[in-house]
Amino acid sequence: MSEVTLVAPRPVRCAVYARKSSEEGLDQAFNSLDAQREAAEAYVASQRQEGWFVVPETYADGGFTGANMERPGLRKLMTAIEAGHIDCVVVYKVDRLSRSLLDFARLMGVFERHGVSFVSVTQQFNTSAPVGRLTLNILLSFAEFERDLISERTRDKKAAAKRKGMWTGGYLPLGYDLDPQGGKLVVNDSEAVRVRTIYEWFAQHPSIEATLAQIGRRGWNTKSWVTAKQKLHEGAPFTEGTLRRLLMNEIYIGLVHYRGKSYRGEHHRIIDRVLWKRVQALVPLAEKVPARKQATKNMALLSGLLHCAKCDHPMAHISNRRAARQYRYYVCRSGACSGQSVPAGALESSILDRLEELAREPARRRLRRRIKALGQLWREWAVTELIPAVQALVERVSYDRDTGDVAIRLRQRQEKLHG
Numbered sequence: 001m002s003e004v005t006l007v008a009p010r011p012v013r014c015a016v017y018a019r020k021s022s023e024e025g026l027d028q029a030f031n032s033l034d035a036q037r038e039a040a041e042a043y044v045a046s047q048r049q050e051g052w053f054v055v056p057e058t059y060a061d062g063g064f065t066g067a068n069m070e071r072p073g074l075r076k077l078m079t080a081i082e083a084g085h086i087d088c089v090v091v092y093k094v095d096r097l098s099r100s101l102l103d104f105a106r107l108m109g110v111f112e113r114h115g116v117s118f119v120s121v122t123q124q125f126n127t128s129a130p131v132g133r134l135t136l137n138i139l140l141s142f143a144e145f146e147r148d149l150i151s152e153r154t155r156d157k158k159a160a161a162k163r164k165g166m167w168t169g170g171y172l173p174l175g176y177d178l179d180p181q182g183g184k185l186v187v188n189d190s191e192a193v194r195v196r197t198i199y200e201w202f203a204q205h206p207s208i209e210a211t212l213a214q215i216g217r218r219g220w221n222t223k224s225w226v227t228a229k230q231k232l233h234e235g236a237p238f239t240e241g242t243l244r245r246l247l248m249n250e251i252y253i254g255l256v257h258y259r260g261k262s263y264r265g266e267h268h269r270i271i272d273r274v275l276w277k278r279v280q281a282l283v284p285l286a287e288k289v290p291a292r293k294q295a296t297k298n299m300a301l302l303s304g305l306l307h308c309a310k311c312d313h314p315m316a317h318i319s320n321r322r323a324a325r326q327y328r329y330y331v332c333r334s335g336a337c338s339g340q341s342v343p344a345g346a347l348e349s350s351i352l353d354r355l356e357e358l359a360r361e362p363a364r365r366r367l368r369r370r371i372k373a374l375g376q377l378w379r380e381w382a383v384t385e386l387i388p389a390v391q392a393l394v395e396r397v398s399y400d401r402d403t404g405d406v407a408i409r410l411r412q413r414q415e416k417l418h419g
Contacts, residue, residue, distance in 0.1 A: 009051035014088045015059055016040040017077055019096045023063035033060045036092040043121045044090060055086065066099035069107075078107075081114050090119045101141065162258035165265040171233070173251050174223040175270050185251075185267035192270045194220055195252060199275055202247060206282035208240055215243070247283055252276065300328070301348040301390055302397055308332040309400035309407070317344060330399070342399060347406070351390070351397060354408055367393065367410065 018036035025031050037060070044052045057080065061073035069075075074097075080086050089111065091097050097118075098104040111118055161168045167185050172178060175195040176185040202211045221235030222242050236242075246252075253276045254269035255262045300317035308315055313334035320327055328344035359368040370393060396409040 009049070012047075012050065012052045012087045013085065014044045014052055014054050014090050015057065015077055015080065015086045016044070016054055016090050017073065017097060018060040018092065019064060019066060019071070019073070020062050021065050026062045031062075033062055036096065039092050039121050040090040043119070052088070054090075055080075066095055066097070068100065069098070069103050078110065081110065081116055084114065086114075086116055088117045088119060090121065092120070093122050094120045159258065162256055163263055165256050165263050165267075167256075167265075167267070172223050172225045173249060174246065175252065176267065177225070185265070187268050187270060191223070195246070195270050196275075198243075198246065199252075199271055199279055203275060203278050203282065208243060212238055212240065212243055244283065247279055300330075300344060301387055302330065302344075302351065303387070305391065305394055305397045306330050306347075307396060307398050308334065309398040309405070310402075312398075315342075315399065319344075332401075342401060347399065350406060351394075351408065354406065355390075355393065358408070358410075 016037050018033040018040075020026065020032045026033070037058075041054050044054050057076075059073045059077040059080075061071040064071040064073075077086070077089070081089075089097070094104075098107060108118065110116075158168050167178070167183065172185075175188055175192045177188045178184075179186045198211065198215065201214050202208075205211070215238050221237055224233065224235035226232050238246075250257050250262055251265065251267070252269060252271040253273055254265050254267060256265040257263075302315075303317055304314070306315040307313065311332065311334045313332055315330040315332050318329050318331055329341040330344055330347060331341040355367070355371065358364050359371045393410060394408060395411045398407040398409075399405075
């Protein structure tokens with residue numbers, strides 16, 4: 001009688017992946033991620049006779065959407081798979097791994113290349129078999145279809161709410177708070193006074209830069225508020241963009257704007273229509289580009305200061321005109337970086353912003369005194385006045401086109417700036 005040799009099954013290293021879209025409940029002793037892992041481990045235990053066992057590493061993402069693959073737990077799992085440490089990925093449900101059919105197809109491609117199978121506990125299939133792969137594709141197609149329907153319903157609901165003049169969420173405008181009882185906009189009296197004052201300033205002197213200077217002197221910032229999830233959105237100093245949006249926001253005359261149309265809102269207006277119409281007539285006439293960003297044909301704010309961070313070569317200022325519009329750039333013309341350019345206006349503006357940021361640092365008292373000596377409206381100077389002022393402060397500027405990083409080296413002994 002011949003002996004029968006029993007061959008032990010090949011060990012199958014199983015990684016359990018769990019995901020939860022929101023952070024709600026994750027601080028509990030036993031949360032959704034724990035429940036998913038427990039169910040998956042029980043399934044793996046039922047396959048012990050096939051050599052299955054759970055690897056000790058944890059792969060989980062709490063508070064991450066399944067609509068993309070930007071998740072730390074998933075990245076950790078993919079790294080382990082590519083290193084050859086995993087034979088099977090086990091999830092509670094298919095959509096825990098991904099809600100996107102395209103992303104899922106990419107993941108399955110990686111799994112196949114590394115000989116890794118995929119198992120969903122509740123949907124009872126295994127991609128090591130053809131039927132499992134077919135079922136997986138059908139489920140994902142329906143999941144994507146359902147998600148598209150939900151998105152469409154959400155858009156329709158938002159459009160209907162806007163047509164009724166309701167507030168549907170987003171960044172709160174200065175001058176309003178959110179009513180905790182009904183989710184409507186209610187007037188914040190102290191902020192409303194600021195909004196009216198800004199409108200009146202601009203109506204009297206239609207200059208974006210002059211109005212910004214008035215706001216800055218009073219230390220007024222944009223809206224600071226707390227979301228329903230207690231996340232703080234801190235106010236920030238006004239910029240040209242935020243001021244223009246405030247001056248053109250129909251919310252202040254009691255309207256709600258949606259997709260090119262305006263509807264009467266549920267909230268009270270802050271600005272009367274006479275002042276509103278006057279400001280709207282003046283905004284297009286105000287300088288579209290502040291004087292701080294302008295330059296004459298033959299002069300540029302950073303001439304002689306700007307260098308390419310890659311090759312240390314000086315960057316030249318060039319300009320050309322198309323139709324009635326002038327375009328200005330700083331260009332590196334060295335052999336290694338030939339043709340590397342950056343729009344001049346944007347870079348000049350960022351340098352001035354950075355100088356002001358540096359001046360606010362405690363260790364920059366000398367710079368702070370120098371900028372203060374220029375006067376509160378120094379940003380409105382013509383380029384012919386601004387060039388010597390900036391060059392008296394700055395010795396060198398380096399710009400890295402690949403990263404967008406800008407390095408400023410100040411003069412050790414700053415020269416007289418003005419007058």
